Amino acid sequence: MNLIALPAVQCSQPALVWHGVTHQIGRTVILDDLTLEVPAGGILALVGPSGCGKTTLLSMAAGLLVPGRGRVETDAGHVASMFQDSRLLPWRRARDNAAFGLRCLGVPRRTRLETAQRLLESLGLAPEDGDKFPHQLSGGMRQRVALARALAIAPDLLLLDEPFNALDTLLRRDLQDLVRNAVTERGMTAVFVTHDLTEAIRVCDRLAVMSGPPGRVAFTTAFSLAADLRDDASVLAGLRSLWAEPAVVEALGGTLPQRRRGAA
Numbered sequence: 001m002n003l004i005a006l007p008a009v010q011c012s013q014p015a016l017v018w019h020g021v022t023h024q025i026g027r028t029v030i031l032d033d034l035t036l037e038v039p040a041g042g043i044l045a046l047v048g049p050s051g052c053g054k055t056t057l058l059s060m061a062a063g064l065l066v067p068g069r070g071r072v073e074t075d076a077g078h079v080a081s082m083f084q085d086s087r088l089l090p091w092r093r094a095r096d097n098a099a100f101g102l103r104c105l106g107v108p109r110r111t112r113l114e115t116a117q118r119l120l121e122s123l124g125l126a127p128e129d130g131d132k133f134p135h136q137l138s139g140g141m142r143q144r145v146a147l148a149r150a151l152a153i154a155p156d157l158l159l160l161d162e163p164f165n166a167l168d169t170l171l172r173r174d175l176q177d178l179v180r181n182a183v184t185e186r187g188m189t190a191v192f193v194t195h196d197l198t199e200a201i202r203v204c205d206r207l208a209v210m211s212g213p214p215g216r217v218a219f220t221t222a223f224s225l226a227a228d229l230r231d232d233a234s235v236l237a238g239l240r241s242l243w244a245e246p247a248v249v250e251a252l253g254g255t256l257p258q259r260r261r262g263a264a
């Protein structure tokens with residue numbers, strides 16, 4: 001089965017662009033003249049070796065960091081982020097944590113708590129979980145609260161930095177589905193940083209593989225399968241297609257036979 005369509009990512013109206021971004025910390029070049037467009041709607045996976053600058057790119061997209069050279073453009077109004085650790089406020093109940101962004105936006109207390117509770121339940125928490133403090137929740141439950149907090153502000157752009165790394169496989173798949181459904185139903189744009197190509201294929205519509213450090217875009221592609229067809233066999237076929245790409249092997253340090261590498 002041909003899971004992967006191979007032309008480079010091109011989009012007429014990108015929701016987010018890193019344009020010619022070069023960034024240096026001290027004397028170390030982190031990103032090197034990197035240009036990448038994220039199309040409006042859907043999820044772009046950002047995969048690359050440790051230290052190639054994925055989190056740095058997300059920080060720039062969130063407006064927390066200005067590139068040394070180049071520019072970051074986005075038409076997103078609300079931007080929300082989710083990280084590997086839930087970053088919940090330990091002294092606030094799950095419902096209050098999920099409502100935190102709405103509070104910052106000045107939404108009245110009753111409305112924001114009702115919205116937060118609804119979201120928590122839609123993400124698989126029981127009604128009474130809203131009353132619990134973070135230390136009373138499992139890792140997976142805390143990530144559901146973090147996802148609810150991100151979704152509550154109805155973001156145009158959702159930035160996810162390895163959000164499910166600490167979870168076991170089954171829980172991870174459940175949360176992957178929740179993210180995918182939320183992005184699709186709400187018509188938002190998301191960038192999903194992961195080390196896991198399987199996760200990228202399962203969750204995302206497009207993929208950018210980075211090389212480095214210093215970070216550059218080595219390969220981009222779009223996935224052609226509808227989400228509900230991403231069964232294990234299709235994902236495996238997608239993985240095979242990706243590992244047949246010399247640029248992917250080069251960037252991610254794959255284990256393909258030498259002759260295939262030499263064929264690049």
Ligand SMILES: Nc1ncnc2c1ncn2[C@@H]1O[C@H](COP(=O)(O)OP(=O)(O)OP(=O)(O)O)[C@@H](O)[C@H]1O
Binds near residue numbers: 048052
């Ligand atoms: N505040 C900082 N001070 C010094 N160096 C930094 C700082 N932030 C990031 N770096 C360096 O910038 C480089 C890119 O970091 P970044 O976290 O963006 O990479 P990454 O691709 O997200 O890595 P990982 O996959 O391991 O999370 C790394 O070499 C890191 O050590």
